[in-house]
Amino acid sequence: MRVTNSMLTSNFLNNLSNNLNKLDKLQYQLATNRKFAHISDDPISVIYSQQARYKLNRMNHYKKNVETAQNWLAQAEEGVMDINELIKSAYETAIDVATDVESDEDRRNAAKYIGQLKDQLLQSLNATFGDKYVFGGYNTTGAGGAINIPPFTADSDGKLYYNGIDLSDTENTEVIDKIINEVLTFDVGIGSEVKATLNGIELVRYNGAGENLYGLLNELYVAMSKTEETHSVDEISTIAAKLQTAQSHVLALAAEIGGRTNRLDILSLRYDKDEVNYTQMKSNAEDADQAEVIMNYKMAESVYKAALSTGAYIIMPTLMDFLR
Amino acid sequence: MRSTFFGLEVARTGLNISQKGLDVTGHNIANVNTPGYTRQRLVKTAYEPFSGSRLFLPVDNALVGAGVKVMILDQIRSAFYDRQFRSEQTLYSEWSTRTTGLTYVEALFEDFEESALTQGINKLFQAFLTLTTEANDKEQRTVVQQAAISLTDSFNQIYKRLEELKENHNTAIEAVITRINTITDNIASLNKSIYAYEMNGFRANDLRDKRNLLIDELSGLVDIKYHETEDNKLIIELAGIPGAELVNHVTANNFNITYGENGLPEKIIVDGTAYDYSSDKLGGELKGHLDLRDNATSDTPGIPYFMEQLNILARAIVQEVNKIHRNGFTHPASGEESRTGVNFFHEPDEPAEVTAENIRLSDDVLNSVFNIAASSKKINLVGDGDELQQGNQENARAIYELLNKSDLKNIGGFNSFMSGIILDVAITLEHSKTKSENQKSNLLAVDNQRTSVSGVSLDEEMTNLIKYQHAYSGASRVITAMDEALEVIINRMGIVGR
Numbered sequence: 001m002r003v004t005n006s007m008l009t010s011n012f013l014n015n016l017s018n019n020l021n022k023l024d025k026l027q028y029q030l031a032t033n034r035k036f037a038h039i040s041d042d043p044i045s046v047i048y049s050q051q052a053r054y055k056l057n058r059m060n061h062y063k064k065n066v067e068t069a070q071n072w073l074a075q076a077e078e079g080v081m082d083i084n085e086l087i088k089s090a091y092e093t094a095i096d097v098a099t100d101v102e103s104d105e106d107r108r109n110a111a112k113y114i115g116q117l118k119d120q121l122l123q124s125l126n127a128t129f130g131d132k133y134v135f136g137g138y139n140t141t142g143a144g145g146a147i148n149i150p151p152f153t154a155d156s157d158g159k160l161y162y163n164g165i166d167l168s169d170t171e172n173t174e175v176i177d178k179i180i181n182e183v184l185t186f187d188v189g190i191g192s193e194v195k196a197t198l199n200g201i202e203l204v205r206y207n208g209a210g211e212n213l214y215g216l217l218n219e220l221y222v223a224m225s226k227t228e229e230t231h232s233v234d235e236i237s238t239i240a241a242k243l244q245t246a247q248s249h250v251l252a253l254a255a256e257i258g259g260r261t262n263r264l265d266i267l268s269l270r271y272d273k274d275e276v277n278y279t280q281m282k283s284n285a286e287d288a289d290q291a292e293v294i295m296n297y298k299m300a301e302s303v304y305k306a307a308l309s310t311g312a313y314i315i316m317p318t319l320m321d322f323l324r
Numbered sequence: 325m326r327s328t329f330f331g332l333e334v335a336r337t338g339l340n341i342s343q344k345g346l347d348v349t350g351h352n353i354a355n356v357n358t359p360g361y362t363r364q365r366l367v368k369t370a371y372e373p374f375s376g377s378r379l380f381l382p383v384d385n386a387l388v389g390a391g392v393k394v395m396i397l398d399q400i401r402s403a404f405y406d407r408q409f410r411s412e413q414t415l416y417s418e419w420s421t422r423t424t425g426l427t428y429v430e431a432l433f434e435d436f437e438e439s440a441l442t443q444g445i446n447k448l449f450q451a452f453l454t455l456t457t458e459a460n461d462k463e464q465r466t467v468v469q470q471a472a473i474s475l476t477d478s479f480n481q482i483y484k485r486l487e488e489l490k491e492n493h494n495t496a497i498e499a500v501i502t503r504i505n506t507i508t509d510n511i512a513s514l515n516k517s518i519y520a521y522e523m524n525g526f527r528a529n530d531l532r533d534k535r536n537l538l539i540d541e542l543s544g545l546v547d548i549k550y551h552e553t554e555d556n557k558l559i560i561e562l563a564g565i566p567g568a569e570l571v572n573h574v575t576a577n578n579f580n581i582t583y584g585e586n587g588l589p590e591k592i593i594v595d596g597t598a599y600d601y602s603s604d605k606l607g608g609e610l611k612g613h614l615d616l617r618d619n620a621t622s623d624t625p626g627i628p629y630f631m632e633q634l635n636i637l638a639r640a641i642v643q644e645v646n647k648i649h650r651n652g653f654t655h656p657a658s659g660e661e662s663r664t665g666v667n668f669f670h671e672p673d674e675p676a677e678v679t680a681e682n683i684r685l686s687d688d689v690l691n692s693v694f695n696i697a698a699s700s701k702k703i704n705l706v707g708d709g710d711e712l713q714q715g716n717q718e719n720a721r722a723i724y725e726l727l728n729k730s731d732l733k734n735i736g737g738f739n740s741f742m743s744g745i746i747l748d749v750a751i752t753l754e755h756s757k758t759k760s761e762n763q764k765s766n767l768l769a770v771d772n773q774r775t776s777v778s779g780v781s782l783d784e785e786m787t788n789l790i791k792y793q794h795a796y797s798g799a800s801r802v803i804t805a806m807d808e809a810l811e812v813i814i815n816r817m818g819i820v821g822r
Contacts, residue, residue: 004779005356007772015767016412031586039434039746040427040753050442050743057446058727062452068457132460132715138701140460140715149706182713184456190728319786 005062005318019304026297029288036286047284056278062189062321063271066264069186072196073261075129075172078252083213085204091116094240095226098233111224118154118217124198125152135200139163158218162201167212176201188267194260196254198256207251213246226242265284272323328813330390330605331806337391341368344394345792352673353785360537362399362778363527365381369395399529405774406536411545412770414608416763419542421612423760428489429630432482441482444475445641449727449738452720455698459717459724460655465693469685472668474681478640481681483631488629489573493617497581500545502581502608504570507542508560510574511535514557519573522556542570546579549609566604568594625752633745636679640735642669642678644726652697658691662703666695666722682787696720 009116028037091152097110132140136151153161160167165175180202183195194235204213223235340626348366355361432437451468512536519783522530539560542548548564548570560571562579570577575591577595584590591598591779599605603614620624622719649668656662667686688695699716706712735741 002781004775004781006779007775010768010775038427038430038753039750040430040757043747043754046750047743047747050746054446056741056742057450061450065453125793136715138715139712149712151712154720180715181380184717185721187453187724195791196765205755230367299769319783323790324787 005315008121008315012307012315016304016305018313019300019307022300023297023304026293026300029293030290030297033115033290034143034286035288045285049282049288052278052282052285056275056282058190059274059278062187063268063275065186065269066188066271067222069194069196069263069269070264071263072134072184072186073127073194073257075134076197077125077257077261079124079134079259080198080203082127082133083121084247084250084254086117086120086124087213087243087250090114090220091240091243091247093235094220094243097237098240104228107224107226111221114217114224115219118158118214120220121204121214121217122152122154122160124202125196134197137162137179137199137201138184140184142244160204160212160214167201167205168215171254180205188264192267195263198257203250203253207244211242214247216242250289274323329809332803334391335799335802335806337371338802339796341366341392341394342624342792342796346789346796348397351415351787352780353789356780356782357507357589358388358700358786361535361780362536364397364399367398368392374494377577379693383426392606396525396527397529398527398704399532400780401536401778402774405463405770405777408766408773409770410540410548412753412763413540413543414547416760417553417609418607418612419756419760419763421609422616423753423756425489425493425612425616426749426756429627430749430753432485432807433630435745437727439742439746440732441475441476442739442746444478445738445742447471448475449724452724455696455720456717456724458758459487459698459720462693465696465698468696469689472685472689476685479634479680479683483634486627486631487681490799493613493627497610497613497617501580502543503778505576506546506609507538508544508570508576508579510572511538511542511558511560511571514538515571516574519556520555543608545608546610551607562592562594562605564602564683565592565599566609568592568597568599570594588616594652600639606822622748625748630745631680632751635678635737636734636743637673637745638680638683639678640732640741641738642671642683643675645723646733647669648719648722648726649697651700651722653699653702653713653716654688654697655714656692656705657692657700658688658694660695662699664697664702666697668696673679677759680731680792 025037035045039046092114093110114231127134133151136310139149148316149163151162153164155161159169162179164177165172167176180199184197185193185195185196185198187193194203201212204214205211211235220236220243223232223239226232345366348364352363369392371393373389378740409587444665446472448468450451451464451471455461455468457462495513511525514531518528518531521531539548539550540732542560548560549558552558557573558571559573562568570579579591581589581601582591582593582598589601589603592601593599603611604616606614615624616626618628620628620632622629635698646667646669652663652666653662654660654666666688668689669678669802670684670686698720699713700718700722701713701716702711702712703713703716705714712758726732730737730740732738
């Protein structure tokens with residue numbers, strides 16, 4: 001085939017340009033550690049990269065929620081244990097007083113103590129986590145703010161109100177049953193949710209409708225405040241027995257919280273492992289293998305140099321250099 | 325009988341031809357780098373012997389030819405390779421135009437880490453998820469609002485930039501059509517000159533070279549078919565529309581595209597005759613621009629296709645989020661009583677009116693972040709029973725759940741649809757790049773073949789130079805010899821004994 005000068009030059013330029021393209025690509029990979037500069041260079045890797053990123057992102061969303069849920073549950077557990085201690089003290093006092101040996105004086109002191117326990121219970125039920133009520137159901141906010149309505153209030157008759165609803169009134173059972181399920185729930189995984197706290201009503205209602213812990217403590221207070229003549233040891237014993245029921249109820253709830261916390265701990269560990277996996281996936285899809293790239297680069301560089309030097313050899317001389 | 329000065333005449337033709345040969349070689353060498361130049365060569369032939377009268381037969385029966393004459397000054401060019409080159413050129417122009425255009429579209433959909441849209445969608449839903457832990461918090465609500473504004477901004481921006489790209493192609497199309505008409509005018513006037521010149525039997529080599537260059541350029545712009553009739557007249561037509569002549573000898577016909585009411589091209593007009601429009605009929609760079617500007621289907625997708633994908637996504641986001649948002653209740657801190665039926669995104673009466681260009685937050689949510697309906701029940705700031713619902717975040721949770729859904733109408737899942745768009749762009753561009761590079765190789769190979777036949781090789785011309793130089797010296801020597809012989813006859817014959 002006849003070869004002309006213009007063919008030589010155009011082929012030479014074309015090959016140079018191809019070599020430079022390769023070098024450019026490799027140089028980009030070296031400098032940024034990414035396999036592809038544009039999504040059109042490698043659409044398959046783009047698919048994997050996108051999936052890995054999406055999974056990582058979503059997992060991070062949930063991870064934060066797990067942490068928040070763990071914080072809430074820790075607060076709830078503290079509150080529940082406080083109430084547990086409270087019931088224990090009440091029970092011990094009741095047992096002490098449920099004998100005929102005690103004097104009027106002692107009983108009145110005991111009654112005062114129970115009165116304080118009542119206030120403590122109210123305080124525990126209205127415990128706050130920052131500016132939110134832990135056991136308030138959906139009445140979480142407002143603590144310390146302009147409009148501050150604690151979820152639990154009590155009146156002098158010893159009735160406990162939640163958001164103004166008398167918990168001891170059986171007519172309110174329907175409303176209460178609705179409200180008792182209003183607990184802050186967080187999503188901690190796909191299709192996975194956790195109740196981050198308890199509704200205070202559930203804490204104090206130890207046996208179903210009507211009876212609650214506050215009312216019980218009030219009964220105890222009233223029973224202990226009775227005078228020598230009217231007081232009855234049996235009455236106090238009955239109340240003490242009920243206190244035990246309340247305590248096991250509370251302990252059961254504490255166990256449940258413990259179970260939830262456990263579940264979250266395991267979930268958190270799994271998310272940590274997932275993070276490593278997804279990051280690995282992402283890296284496989286996106287990152288360039290530095291060793292391989294450097295090798296390719298060196299090869300391409302030597303090819304480029306060879307092309308330049310041979311090109312120079314071929315293009316320059318013509319017959320003119322050899323004629324006289 | 326041989327005439328006296330016959331030999332001289334013969335040698336003189338030799339001299340002439342050698343001189344002419346040197347001229348041609350010089351012309352070739354001077355034009356070694358001229359684009360489109362075809363090497364020329366002298367086509368020589370020997371003069372036949374003069375047959376003369378039978379009465380004057382030469383002494384022996386040998387009839388000697390009368391020297392050398394030029395048949396024609398021809399150019400060496402392969403019409404076959406020319407045709408091949410031009411058809412490859414048309415394809416290459418089409419794909420390289422498409423690749424360049426799509427590269428700009430790609431730049432809009434990719435960012436260093438993640439495309440702005442993918443990030444925007446993720447951030448919005450993440451904000452909703454965090455809202456579920458702080459439903460009452462003004463800061464967290466503001467984060468949701470800002471994330472949504474950022475997302476709608478991204479949609480608006482990308483859509484606008486795509487519109488601008490479309491407009492660029494529009495301008496390019498106008499320019500290409502003008503250029504086509506200019507070229508056909510030039511070709512027509514060149515045809516006139518070439519025809520006139522060649523009527524005398526000469527070859528208009530340089531004019532033909534100019535014309536070939538123009539035809540090369542034209543074939544890149546649009547798909548053409550051409551042939552030269554027996555009487556040397558060149559006819560160029562649109563390859564996709566038989567009978568639509570762009571150039572007929574010395575007449576150049578105007579070429580244009582007209583548009584219908586919907587803004588899409590309707591007819592192709594050549595010399596006043598209207599043909600039905602199809603970009604396949606046109607080919608070349610023109611088709612590349614037209615497809616990118618007009619195509620809305622996934623078959624050879626153009627910019628309108630990607631714009632519509634964005635619109636579908638925007639519509640789906642607005643409809644799905646609003647549907648759930650309307651079920652929830654706003655927070656009274658917004659200044660108004662807690663109410664339901666509030667939209668998160670602005671939704672016009674006709675849901676199909678939402679586009680990536682006009683997607684925005686609803687006025688309610690723009691005015692106050694407390695109009696974000698996170699709660700599933702009415703919120704009262706004071707009240708009893710289940711009226712104090714400030715912590716209720718069930719609706720916010722339901723909105724976040726949308727991210728996990730994969731059975732949404734029209735799009736499946738948000739993230740998967742977004743990924744789908746990005747992949748669409750990537751794969752379309754990759755396909756175009758591959759085709760473009762393959763075409764380039766083809767084009768180069770054909771060009772090499774073409775230049776191999778018609779290009780100037782300096783070595784060859786040098787050899788020709790030597791050839792003609794020697795021929796010239798040889799011819800001059802013949803003249804000298806003839807001269808000496810004649811001199812003997814004229815000056816020294818018959819002086820013997822004087």
